[in-house]
Amino acid sequence: MKMQNFKYEGSGLNRFFGPLEAKIMEILWTTPLEMTIKDVQQKLDKAKVINFNTVMTVMNRLVDKGILQKKLVVRSFMYKPVVTRDEFMETQSKELTFDLIEEFGSLAVTHMVDALDKVDPELLDKLEQQIKQLKKDR
Amino acid sequence: MKMQNFKYEGSGLNRFFGPLEAKIMEILWTTPLEMTIKDVQQKLDKAKVINFNTVMTVMNRLVDKGILQKKLVVRSFMYKPVVTRDEFMETQSKELTFDLIEEFGSLAVTHMVDALDKVDPELLDKLEQQIKQLKKDR
DNA sequence: TCCTTACACTACAAATTGTAGTTGGGGGTA
DNA sequence: TACCCCCAACTACAATTTGTAGTGTAAGGA
The missing domain is CATH 1.10.1220 (Arc Repressor Mutant)
Known part of the structure; x- marks a missing residue:
């Protein structure tokens, strides 16, 4: 889960992640519980709904990078950050x-x-x- | 000439540039004179010759980014870093x-x-x- | 006039990130 | 039982960055 870059632009999580990734991490890190993709999707800007698959793709890429972990619970996956x-x-x-x-x-x-x-x-x-x-x- | 990223990997100029870019900047910065593309090309690894056009493309992109400046002298362009x-x-x-x-x-x-x-x-x-x-x- | 040289233009590949369609399986419901 | 819905997997595409290189072109010298 090695980060690649520290960006000069932006602030906070945007220094380390893409804009959508940053929003997702923000949500995962400010919610004490594990969340499903749908949970996260619903917490993203209500104004501009983001496609479920888009959220899933980004979240699974974060899993691939070792930043999130997912665990199958009943019928759907629960996601949470590997570290606080x-x-x-x-x-x-x-x-x-x-x-x-x-x-x-x-x-x-x-x-x-x-x-x-x-x-x-x-x-x-x-x-x-x-x-x-x-x-x-x- | 705003840099974008500071890379965790690598060292020196590789923190700021791609590998070829870094080599080119290294050459430009360790040579006191302005240089042509051909000059730079010849100073790059003699072992693995890099195509003239490749060097030109990368150098012109560095110009676009405001890192190098070029100046027409007689028949060819002379390149040098904008800042030391x-x-x-x-x-x-x-x-x-x-x-x-x-x-x-x-x-x-x-x-x-x-x-x-x-x-x-x-x-x-x-x-x-x-x-x-x-x-x-x- | 013709050729060499150097630049411009164009293109493509891999990686990263955002975006979203299609497919398929598994479970609940009529 | 038959069907549908949900969600996950897979696939795909666009833009950006960086490395790579082919083709076209203009200008100067032989």
């Missing part, structure tokens, strides 16, 4: 952070402080604490 | 760092220290300095 949304975000942020540092090293560090300051200055303190913590632990 | 490799890396690292922080916030911060420690511990000091610097400036 938190686990997913955790994995992605870890992966990307490492890749970023590996790829850009000091260049990334240079922008890091700037980015933190602009997006959420409190994170600067958090980062500072973590550095101190690490140094103490050694 | 350093500028490119600078832009990408900035963009990605911001996106990472925007998207993951404190989650990214948590992994940051870990990543720096594993990849290049000296960057930890650098980061610490930069935080101090910023705080002083305000």
